[in-house]
Amino acid sequence: QVQLVESGGGVVQPGGSLRLSCAASGFTFSSYGMHWVRQAPGKGLEWVAFIRYDGNNKYYADSVKGRFTISRDNSKNTLYLQMNSLRAEDTAVYHCAKTTPGDINYFEHWGQGILATVSS
Amino acid sequence: SSELTQDPAVSVALGQTIRITCQGNSLRNYYASWYQQKPGQAPILVIYDKNNRPSGIPDRFSGSSSGNTASLTITGAQAEDEAAYYCNSRDRSGDHWLFGGGTKVTVL
DSSP states (O other), rough: OOEEEEEEOOEEEOOOEEEEEEEEEEEEEGGGGGGEEEEOOOSEEEEEEOOOSSOOOOOEEEETTEEEEEEEEEEEEEEEEOOOOOGGOOOEEEEEEEEEEEEEEEEEEOOOOEEOOOOO | OOOEEOOOEEOOOTTTOEEEEEEOOOGSSOOOEEEEEEETTOOOOEEEETBBOOTTTOEEEEEETTTTTEEEESSSOOOOGGGEEEEEEEEEESSSSSEOEEEEEEEE
């Protein structure tokens, strides 16, 4: 079955960096677009970034553009989110999500998420 | 504007029907999808595209859309349906995705 497992979270000071990973299994990773979605404590869901199945198209939320970079390594079945210049408002649980077959607009499977805390 | 609007909270008696709505201009171009999230858990896709349910989602969940409004209907709500529900769609620009603020459903 599909499994998505995030890692790399933790506590970082404002202005610092973190690199999140999402290990995928149970499906042909190289055939699917992938998203990152975050949820601040007690708040709703916020879309963060998308990457096409081959890594050639990437989109970002305005709130993270220029600071975050989404990437993937299809040989390792792994999705990444490099987060630089972190701010307190980036504190959230970050989920990776696999799209539905043939359509990048829907988030079919989600990882449990990993907490990134930005605090001095 | 680029946003999706949901009522913050609704309640429904056990076994009754509830409809949750989501409004936004992007819904004129893209179908909504709906996600159920229980406390401490990852969201689960319950409805996507015109009115599709992933395997394992009960058929009491259904979706519809008209103009700038998408709706999720739970016909015969069960206690286990108590959760937050989020709508989502691609933005009209095509390079962003949007989530509604979420609707907390309480089953009485």
